[in-house]
Amino acid sequence: MAERDRISRIEGFEVACDMPEPAGNALRAFRRRGALLIRLTTEAGHVGWGETWAFPETASAFIQNVLVPDTIGSAADAPLALQQALLQRVVPDRRGQAHMAISAIDIACWDLFGRITALPVAALHGGALRAKVLAYASGPLLVAGNDRYAGFGAALERYRDLGFRAFKIRVGVSLEEDERAIRLAREIVGPEAPLMIDLNEASTMHDAMELTRRVSDCRLGWIEEPLPHDDLPGYRRMASRSNLPVAGGESFCGVQAFRDSLQAEALDIVQPDPALCGGITETLRISALADAFGVKIAPHVWGTGINMLAALQVCALLRPRAGSLPMPMLEYDMSHNPLREAIFADLPDADGHIAIPDGPGLGRDINRESIEPFITRHWVME
Secondary structure, three states: OOOOOEEEEEEEEEEEEEEEEEEEOOOOEEEEEEEEEEEEEEOOOOEEEEEEOOOHHHHHHHHHHHHHHHHOOOEOOOHHHHHHHHHHHOOOOOOOHHHHHHHHHHHHHHHHHHHHHOOEHHHHOOOOOOOEEEEEEEOOOEEOOOOOOOOHHHHHHHHHHHOOOOEEEEOOOOHHHHHHHHHHHHHHHOOOOOEEEEOOOOOOHHHHHHHHHHOHHHOOOOEEOOOOOOOHHHHHHHHHHOOOOEEEOOOOOOHHHHHHHHHOOOOOEEOOOHHHHOHHHHHHHHHHHHHHOOOEEOOOOOOOHHHHHHHHHHHHHOOOEOOOOOEOEEEEEOOOOHHHHOOOOOOOOOOOEEEOOOOOEOOOOOOHHHHHHHEEEEEEEO
């Protein structure tokens, strides 16, 4: 048996960029966005990239102090074994920072494995079920200040003119302002386009139910995260009473967190983020679990273009699901994000679909030069 190529080097690139103005969601606005990119290199010189974004500095320290011993020396063609070893090392933290840090390494290892074999990640899992996926424009962010919806209509018109045929807007400011925004959005995107709303944990069950009642004629696709993501009893009541599908899960880490929500019948659509939940490996476990419960999956995508590429490979593998929404769909962050554009800037085709890259690993070449302007810290361990 030939000697296996092994990981000999791990690098971290903390990247960040300033926002043109403070903006965010109904709960918070931010001035700066960032992520941690991980690059794995093997003894033979093969390279793979991964990402996590929620707490990049913390994830950076966690990887260096906890995860490196199991990563260096591991076989580059065995991402499942590496993820299992990392999960075994972090048993006390099953639903938090550990999974976020592991996500970056897992994505990088799948990218690495694909580049060694000259196959895309989807092919390593048995082959893609589709060559393209419907993308929904996710935005705009709510600007800070007295008028949180400033520029809202113009932004949606721009998304529509760029070719998007599905949309998700952020709401949660007030019932009256949210209703006006939803009605304006429906007018701009047209009567048939999928239109979803995201409250980013900023509401209550009473107010969220009242909002959906007021806009019941707008034919919304789902209501996302109306409550704090860990309010399992609240989500169960909401899902049982809402006239809209309830979506959530972007902040869940690990398949067990999704198991609890699915068992409680608390979500109609689950939204694992590959860069937070445990990587591509864990996202596909969550997808299989959702299938078993008959629940749809729509990956959450934030961060840089690496997470976008990982989500596209996941979307290639998701089973098609019947219903009024064409699932799966890909979230396409439309906020100011040069961290994504430096790596992935494709726009939809005439039907609103994004082609799934079919190159090795994550499907696209990734190089340090593209992210160089945004690097705030770089470290190496061998």
